[in-house]
Each structure stands twice: as C-alpha cells, then as structure tokens.
Amino acid sequence: MIxxxxxxxxxxxxxxxxVFKAYQFAKMPFHxxxxxxxxxxxKGFEHGGSYYEETAWWTKPHEVSHMREIVEMLKEILFIxxxxxxxxxxxxxxxxxxxxxxxxMAWTILLVVGGLFEVNGISVAANTSSILGLLVYYVxxxxxxxxxxxxxxxxxxxFLRRAFDNTLKKYTTPQEYxxxxxxxxxxxxxxxTWGNDLSFGYAxxxxxxxxxxxxxxxxxxxxxxxxxxxxxxxxxxxxKMSHYVGKYFTFHKVLWDNNPNLKGSGVEQEIKKASSxxxxxxxxxPHINPPAAPEx
Amino acid sequence: xxxxxxLRPKDMGxxxxxxxxxxxxxxxxxPYDKPGMESPLTDPKPAWKEKFCTSLDGYVGIxxxxxxxSKEEEDEFVRKFLSGLEKIFSDANNGVLQPLLLSxxxxxxxxxxxxxxxxxxxxxxxxxxxxxxxxxxxRKIVKKYFTTSGKLLGGFVGADIDVxxxxxxxxxxxxxxxxxxxxxxxxxPLGLDNAILSKEIRKIFSQEMGIxxxxxxxxxxxxQIKTGSSTGLSKPAFLDTLEFLEEDTExxxxxxxxxxxxxxxxxxxxxxxxxxxxxxxxxPVAFAxxxxxxxxxxxxxxxxxxxxxxxxxxxxxxxxAKKIALMQMKVxxxxxxxxxxxxxxxxxHKASIITSDRMTSDRVPVESCLPLLWDMVRNxxxxxxxxxxxxxxxxxxxCNIVRQMGIVEPQRNILKAxxxxxxxMTPHGVDNYCCGGGSGFAIMNYAxxxxxxxxxxxxxxxxxxxxxxxGTMEDVSTPKYICAPCSNCxxxxxxxxxxxxxxxxxxxxxxxxxxxxVNALVSMKKPFLEFLE
Numbered sequence: 001m002i003x004x005x006x007x008x009x010x011x012x013x014x015x016x017x018x019v020f021k022a023y024q025f026a027k028m029p030f031h032x033x034x035x036x037x038x039x040x041x042x043k044g045f046e047h048g049g050s051y052y053e054e055t056a057w058w059t060k061p062h063e064v065s066h067m068r069e070i071v072e073m074l075k076e077i078l079f080i081x082x083x084x085x086x087x088x089x090x091x092x093x094x095x096x097x098x099x100x101x102x103x104x105m106a107w108t109i110l111l112v113v114g115g116l117f118e119v120n121g122i123s124v125a126a127n128t129s130s131i132l133g134l135l136v137y138y139v140x141x142x143x144x145x146x147x148x149x150x151x152x153x154x155x156x157x158x159f160l161r162r163a164f165d166n167t168l169k170k171y172t173t174p175q176e177y178x179x180x181x182x183x184x185x186x187x188x189x190x191x192x193t194w195g196n197d198l199s200f201g202y203a204x205x206x207x208x209x210x211x212x213x214x215x216x217x218x219x220x221x222x223x224x225x226x227x228x229x230x231x232x233x234x235x236x237x238x239x240k241m242s243h244y245v246g247k248y249f250t251f252h253k254v255l256w257d258n259n260p261n262l263k264g265s266g267v268e269q270e271i272k273k274a275s276s277x278x279x280x281x282x283x284x285x286p287h288i289n290p291p292a293a294p295e296x
Numbered sequence: 297x298x299x300x301x302x303l304r305p306k307d308m309g310x311x312x313x314x315x316x317x318x319x320x321x322x323x324x325x326x327p328y329d330k331p332g333m334e335s336p337l338t339d340p341k342p343a344w345k346e347k348f349c350t351s352l353d354g355y356v357g358i359x360x361x362x363x364x365x366s367k368e369e370e371d372e373f374v375r376k377f378l379s380g381l382e383k384i385f386s387d388a389n390n391g392v393l394q395p396l397l398l399s400x401x402x403x404x405x406x407x408x409x410x411x412x413x414x415x416x417x418x419x420x421x422x423x424x425x426x427x428x429x430x431x432x433x434x435r436k437i438v439k440k441y442f443t444t445s446g447k448l449l450g451g452f453v454g455a456d457i458d459v460x461x462x463x464x465x466x467x468x469x470x471x472x473x474x475x476x477x478x479x480x481x482x483x484x485p486l487g488l489d490n491a492i493l494s495k496e497i498r499k500i501f502s503q504e505m506g507i508x509x510x511x512x513x514x515x516x517x518x519x520q521i522k523t524g525s526s527t528g529l530s531k532p533a534f535l536d537t538l539e540f541l542e543e544d545t546e547x548x549x550x551x552x553x554x555x556x557x558x559x560x561x562x563x564x565x566x567x568x569x570x571x572x573x574x575x576x577x578x579x580p581v582a583f584a585x586x587x588x589x590x591x592x593x594x595x596x597x598x599x600x601x602x603x604x605x606x607x608x609x610x611x612x613x614x615x616x617a618k619k620i621a622l623m624q625m626k627v628x629x630x631x632x633x634x635x636x637x638x639x640x641x642x643x644x645h646k647a648s649i650i651t652s653d654r655m656t657s658d659r660v661p662v663e664s665c666l667p668l669l670w671d672m673v674r675n676x677x678x679x680x681x682x683x684x685x686x687x688x689x690x691x692x693x694x695c696n697i698v699r700q701m702g703i704v705e706p707q708r709n710i711l712k713a714x715x716x717x718x719x720x721m722t723p724h725g726v727d728n729y730c731c732g733g734g735s736g737f738a739i740m741n742y743a744x745x746x747x748x749x750x751x752x753x754x755x756x757x758x759x760x761x762x763x764x765x766x767g768t769m770e771d772v773s774t775p776k777y778i779c780a781p782c783s784n785c786x787x788x789x790x791x792x793x794x795x796x797x798x799x800x801x802x803x804x805x806x807x808x809x810x811x812x813x814v815n816a817l818v819s820m821k822k823p824f825l826e827f828l829e
Contacts, residue, residue, distance in 0.1 A: 028397070029390035033650050034489070036481055037702040037726045048726030050702025052649065055671050056635070058661045076485075083485040087408040094406070170304045170423075171405045171432055173454035243486050246402040250487030254395045258702075261653045271657045274390070281388040284379070285506040287518065288615050 003218060003226050007210045010230035017237035021245045025253075029277070030270045035258035040072035041065055042258070050258060058262060069256065076251070078102075093157040097183075100151025107143040108207075111200065114140055115208030124204060137199070144200050152187040155180050179241055186232045189225035303423040305432040308466050309458030313345070314354050315466065320420035321755060325762040327769050328796060337751060344743055349465035353424060356743035357472030360507050360514075361465055370461045373505070377464045378441055380504025381434075384496050385442070391614065391654075396496060399488040400435065403428060409480035409490060414729045415473060418755035427480045427490040430470045433457065434493055437467075468507065471497035475734035475753060476611065477695040482726070498612040508612050511739040516608040517616040521623070524600035525570040526608060531598050537573050538596075545581050550821060553584055558631075559595035565633040566594055566665075567605035567624070567648065569641035569783040576786060582810035582824065583639055586669065589817065590677040595633070602627040605638055606783075607647035611735045621652035628660040636662045640808045642694030642782035643734075650701060664697065666781065669813065670706035673713050679818040682714050687775045689715040689812065690764035692757070692789070693728035694782035702726070707781055707809055714816040715777075721760040729756045731780065733788025749788065750795040758792050761804070769802050775827050778806040803827070 038048035041064040051057045075081040080098060083091040114124040114136045124133045124140070159180040162172045194203045209216040210226075218226070236242060261267045282288070298307060300316045307315065318337055323329055340350040347363060348356045364370040383389060384396060409427045410416050416425045423429060432454075439446030439455035446455030457463065474494040481489035502508040510516075520526040529537070538555045545553045556562065566587070572579045587594050597603055601623040609617025628636050638645050649662045672678050691711055697703050704725050711718040721728070731738075732754025740749070762769065765776045780786050789806040798804040805827045815824040823829055 025394060025398070028394040029387070030654070031394050032391045032654050034395050034492070035650065035700070035702070036478055036489075037699055037704075039702065042702060044702065044705070047704050048698070048702055049704045052664055052701050052703050053667055053705055055663060055667045056661070057663060057667075080485055082483060083406065083408060086411070086483040086485075087406065090406055090408070166301075167407060167423075167426075168405065171407075171428060174452045175449070175454065176405070178452075240402050240404070243402045243404065246398050247486050249394065250398045250402070250489075254398065254489075255481070255487050261657065261659060267654065268657045271654055274654075275657070277387075277390065279387040279390065281383055281386040283383065283388060283503040283615065284376070285503050287506070287513075288503060 001213060001215055003223065004210045004213045006226055006230040010233035014233040014237055017234070018242060018245055021237060021242055022248070025245065025249045030274045031254075033258065034254050036255045039256045039258055041069040041256065051260075058260065062260070069252075073251070076247075090161075093154050093161065095154070096150045097154025097158060100147050100149070100154055103143045103147030104151055107140060107147045110136055110140040110143060111204055111207040112211055114200075114204045115211055118204060119208050119212060125201070126199065140200050140204070141198070144194070144203070145198075148187060148191050148194075152184065152191060155184040155187060159184060175239075179235075179239060182228070182232050182235065186225070186228040189221060189228055193222050193225045300423045303429075305429055305436060306457045308433050309460055309463040311462065312351065314340075314351050316353055316422065316424050318353060318419055318422065318752065320422070321752065322418055322420055322759075324755070325759050325766070327802065328758075328762065334751070334796070338744060338747060340744055348743070349462075349469050351462055352466040352469040353473070353748075355469070355473075355745055355748040357469050357509065357740065357745055357748075358501070358507060359510050359742050361468055361501075364461055373461055374459060374464055376505045377500060378437075378459075380500035381438060382442060383504060384500060385438075389496075389614075392492065392496070395489065395492055399431075399490070399492045400438070402486050403431060403435075403488055404486060405432075406485065408483050408485060412480045412483045414477070414479070414732070414756035415475070415753055418752050424470070425473055427474070430467070430474065430497070431490050431493045433463075433467055433470070434497060437463075467497055468501050471495075471501070472509070472736075472740075473748075473753075475695075475730040475732065475737060477730035477734050478699060479695070479727075479729070482699070495611070499614060502613040503615055509736060509740050511741065512608045512612055512736045513616075516606075516736075516739075517613065517620060520601070520604060520606065520608075520620060521616075524602070525604035526606050527570045527574055527604065529570050529573065529604070531600065531603075534570075534573070534598055534603050537577075541573075541577050541581055544577075545585075548822075549824070551585060553581065553588075555580075555584055556595040557598050560632075562593050562595035563634045564592060564594040565602070565628050565631055565636045565660075566596055566639055567636055567644065568596075568603070568639045569606050569644055570604035571606070571783050571787075572639070572641075575790075576783070576808070578811055578824070578826075579640060579783075579808045582808070582814040583665070585814050585817070586672065586678065586810055589819070590672045594637075595631075597627055597631060599627045599631075602631070605641050605644035605648065607644060607651075608736060610643055610647045610651060617647065617651060618655055621647060621655055624648065625652065625656060625659060629658070633660060636660055637665050637668060638662060639665050640781040640783065640810065642696035642784055644783075645694075645703075646696040646700055664701070664703050664706075666697070666703050666706040666710075666809075669809065670709050673710050673813075678813070680714055680813070680816040681818045682716050682816055684816045684820075684823070685715045685777075685812055686717060687777060688717045688719065688765055688768050689777045689779055690719055690721055690761065691724070692721070692731060692761075692778055692780040692782075692785055693724055693726075694780070694785050695728065695730050695734055697782065698728060699726045707779075710809060710813065711779065714813060715779075719764050721764045729760060731757050731782075731785040731788035733784050733791070738784045738787035738791070746791060750791045754788050754792050757788070758796070761792075765804070769804075772801075772803050775803045775805050775825075777812065777825075778804070779809055779812060780806055781809040799827075 340354045436457040445453045471494045476491045478491045607620045737749045
C-alpha cells in the first residue's frame, strides 16, 4: 500500500511540479525582444532571414509557418538536433540517456496497460490468443530492453565523462554528479529487479498491484527501486533537470519570438500593460532617478 | 599566475597579481603566418596594475574600475555588487527576467557553446574565455548569497567561491571580454544565452555601482543625452559638417549635393551613426547620392537626438538604452515622417528596430537601409556598372543586423550585382563571426584594451578575411575590399588593418556598402573609392 502511495504521489508530484514550473515561467513579466536567427517560422528560415529583409515590412503580412516551427521543435525534442550538429561525441551518450528515458516512459505506460489487461482477463503473453495482448507483450519487451539499456548506459557514461573529462569536471558540482547517480541508481535497481523475468510478467504484476492499490509482498530490492524512482521523479522537476520545461520557453518565448509591435497587435497590448507597472525595487547608480515605489 | 588549463571558476577570488597570461593565440593565415609579422602581446604597465583591475588577464576593459584605497571601500564595492546582483532577479529587471532566469538556471554544462566563441577560439581555447566560465562564476556567487541550497549545502551545490574585491572586479572585467555576439546561443541545445549573463554583469556595474567604461557611459550615452550625439557634435557643428561635405563632394566629384535637413513632408528620416560624419564622411555622402539618384523623399534631422542613431546603452545599461531610444522616437514622431531608416550601423539597427520595439506602444515604423538599397538595385532605380568594382570584395556580416535581426540576403544580393569578384567569408550569414569590435570594444581605446581587441577579439575575423582573399593577398596592385556595413565593425576593421599594416603592405581596404554602390554608378566621372585613384 505504501509503495502504491509512493508511486502515485511521485508521478503526481512530477507532473504537478513540472506544470507549476511551466506556469511560473509563463506568467513572468513581458520581456524585451531577444530573437536569434535562424527562426524556424520565418519564410527565410533556410538562410536565417526574417521579415526585416523586406522594405516597409510593417505594411506586409508577416508570413509564418507554424508547421516548420513544430518540425524544428520535434527535431530538437526527438533527436537533440543542436547537440548532434555541434558536439557529436557528447550527443551519443546524451542521446542514449534521453532516448532511453523516452522508451522507459512508453514502457511504463505499457506496463500499466498490460497490468490492467491482466486484471481484466486479457492475457499479455507470447502465447496469448489476444492480438492486443500480443502487441502489448512485445512492445513492452522491446521498450523495456532498449529503455533500460540506453538510459543506464547514457547516465553511467555521462557520469564517467563528467568525472574524467578535465574540462567538464571543473564545471560540475557535486550536486550534478548526484543528479546523474540518482538516475543511474534508479535504473540499475530496476535492471536487477525486473531483469530476472525478461518477459516483464513480474513487472506487469507489480505494476497492476501498484495501480490498483492491491497489497503484495515486496522484497528489499523492489522496495528500494520503487523508493529511488519515486525520489527521482519528485527531484527532477525541482532540479535543473527540469530543462524539458525551460527549453520550451527558451526557444518559443525568447529566441524564436520575433512578433513585432504593430498597432492593434497582442504585443502592443502587452506593452501597454507592462508600461503601467511600477517596480518596487530600483537601481542606485547616480545617473538613474529611481522610480517611486507604489503605495502598499 | 595559473596555467590556464588548471583555471576553475572558483579561482576568480585568488590573490594572484594576474590570473592568466595570454600566450597561445591561434596562428594567423598567410601572408601573416611568417615569424615577426605580428608584435608580441605586452604586459600591463605597473601604473595600470596599481590603479585598475589588471588581475584578470592583464588588460584594462573598464577604466572607471579603480582599486579601493581602504578596507571600507573594498567592502562597499562588494556590498554594492551583491545589491545589484539581487536586483537583476527582481521586478527592477522585468524586461529581461524570463530570459535571464532561463539562461541562469538551466545550463547543463555540456560545453557545446565553447567552440562557437571567437575569443575562446582565438586564444587557443583559453579556459578564462570559455563562455560558461563567466556564467558559472556568477552562478556561484548567486548560490552563495541568495539561495537556501547554497547557504545550507555550500560547495555541494557549487557555492564554493571566495567573494572579495578581486572576484567582483575580475568578473566585471570578464564581462568586457565578450562581444555579446550571441553566436554561442545559436549552438546551445537548451537555447541558453551566455551573452545575457555578460550583459547583466555589465548592467550591475553600471546601473547599481555607477561603473562603466568612459567611452560607453560618460563620453557615450551621457554625452548623447546632453548634446544629442555621443560624438559631442552639436546642432551648429552638424550643420557645418554637412555644408563642408556638400562643398567637398562638389569639389571632388562635381556633384552638387544638398543634404535635406528637417525637410517638412519627407517620407523617410535617415538616421546615421554620427561617428560616420567624423570618421567616414564618404558614407553619409554616398547615402545622399544614392537616395537622390533613386528619387526618394528623405531628410536628415538636426534636432537633438535626431542626427545620431547610436545607442550604447544597448551594451551595458538598460536605463540609458531606453532613455535614448525614447528620445530618438520622440524626434521622429514630432517630425511626422512615415518611417525611419537606419543607415549602416549594426547596433543602431538592433537598438532602433528590435530592442526599442517593446519599449513604447506608439511608434514610427523603423526599417533597415539594406532592403531599401537592394530595392534600388533590383528595381533598376540606379544605373550601375559592376566593372567599376572589378576587384576582390568580401562581406562582413554585422552580428546585430544578421544573426540578431535576420537581414541576410539584401546586402549579398547587392554585392552579387555590383561586385564581379565578390566572395563569401567562411562561415558567413547568421553563422558569421563578430568583427571583434562588438558591444563597445571598437570604441574602447584606452590603456592596453586596443591590443586585446585587435590581436585577440578580432583575430578570428582577420583570419576569415585572409581566407576570403587567399591567393590575392600578395598581389599588391589589386585592392581587396572588406565590405562592412556597420560603423562599429568598420572601427574594428580599421584597428585590424592599422595594426597589421595591411593596407600599406597588401592593399587591403575596408568600407561600407553604399560606397561600393556609388563607385559603381555609371554617372560617376571618377572613382568614389579613394584607393582606386
């Protein structure tokens, strides 16, 4: 029962804290422009161009392709394109970790689905007569093998690279080693816990019990694994490993945000709103006249 | 002094007289690859060591950053910095808060940005100039003083730096070893921007501590706000200059030029960097010739803030940047023009078109001169003879116009039409390298800073130029033209060519785009470019 609570709580907190973080960034004050080209939505994306390449640009429609923006975003999310292009050796291990995580997310969902199938009498096995059961069985196996292998290898190699690369170790804090070790430990305990049954039948059974709050006997290793995964899920969104949240804003709200301030535009409204704000703190240099603080 | 390979961010607080010494610059390309073709880097004078902060790398970037005379002064200096550091994360800094927090919090230290930095590359990958080095020092100080985790866990979360006068002063200096070109931000897998952090350090020094390089602040923005121009050019002097240029143009080229000034009913208000009138007057002259030839209804303004497009605030002080941008916009609005056109000045492009875009809601539209010039060529409003420019030409892409605004094609389209021997640098366009003069470096000419700019910051650019003209450099009879459509970049080019004596030795020339266009005009009886005479 406690393990079920840990499972639900950690997933709930992972999602909740991540959403809260995104909300915090989203409600931050309207900021100045910091566009950096190439910007994918622009017509001149291929050469890094923008609407400023046209004369009297404000009189012409701003042609944008949100599809291209989504495609570029997906390249970044699915393949970590910038790292691939600019630092290939690092990409191999970073991508192993990230791809492994994607597989493990799919694996977890499939374990839940498979567990619920079993609870409802649909057999998930190699010899089942159910096509769905068969599909879930094999996809679960594949995502599990690849996920556990890639993520463990990735996190382990990232740790080793940080520990032994003369440059990286100068910039890596003990906390950052801890981050990688936490992931690595959660994965290794997972391999030892689930590795004895490569059909993942045991994993499905445990998942079904966790999901349905069914009491079951858990050995020390399983308890440790669930505990570590729980801590990891709660810790990730409060640490800088929550860059999956930040990355949306850095690209969409900073580097790719080139919406101009035109009459009647949303940007104009934001500027009007921001210009009525009076800061509560002010700068102290002699050339600056501090604005008066608002009355409380 | 440390071996740069052993340098770590927490070493910024060490008591060494100088943290590192530059001794491993990348070699220059031919013909500058022979021994003795470059003067060695020098040590700072003892008087500078006593007065300024030379304890970073021996160079003086901030001439107003002087050593404290007492312990009290030292403590006050640190206190003020920490006070400013706290403010960059407060509502006093709303206009940057989101981008700043993102870049501050999420760096995974993957080091992808390092190779993108021309200063890091030029110094043979010197640790001090690694883009994340500076950012990491700032993070350590913030963690130490302003986070609960830093206070409780100290070194575990990276709050392991000694903060004293030397740490802060070195950090201030280090903020002026970055050209704010943002090339590193292009490569970051997380979209983070180390230049934001460099700029924020500069801001703390200026907006909270009142410390900024004199050419940027006292003789820059302050002078501009007071007199209308950072050159100190007053309205009468400006009008005199125009008159002189009109006479000079008639005398030299037989062209009866009349600069329209404060012309009522004009469509276009042209904003020049006033430095052009002093250092490169052929540039505004060329603009006037072209605009007249194309039949545009344009004018210059003689109002205070109306005849100088610069806005140095962009590089170090948001308060000054906003003040100047709003004053410039006021002039245009009162004038009643339909649009403003920014002439060949990169940072003025960014200041007037991008940065000030979200400062006020009621704006006169602003555009770059480059698409307008391309339209003149494309629409055949000018009669051009490309054979007049039949010598090697390469194009420098000003970071502010290209990487930070996305104006890439118009200028190269023009060159393809008017310069038969045009060749690109490698890399170019949005992937270009900074000229080394960006973010104020081009006008910071005191103590030994020009040496840093010319031999370090501009080094990669100089190699790009030498690469573009490979095979033609030794042919002294053929001029080689670096087209740099930006005043600041031209300042950096001037520094490079003078230092390496490249015009004298190899006939390497530089200038803007409009000069080359006027040179190609069929109507010109003699070359507009002096070096062709």
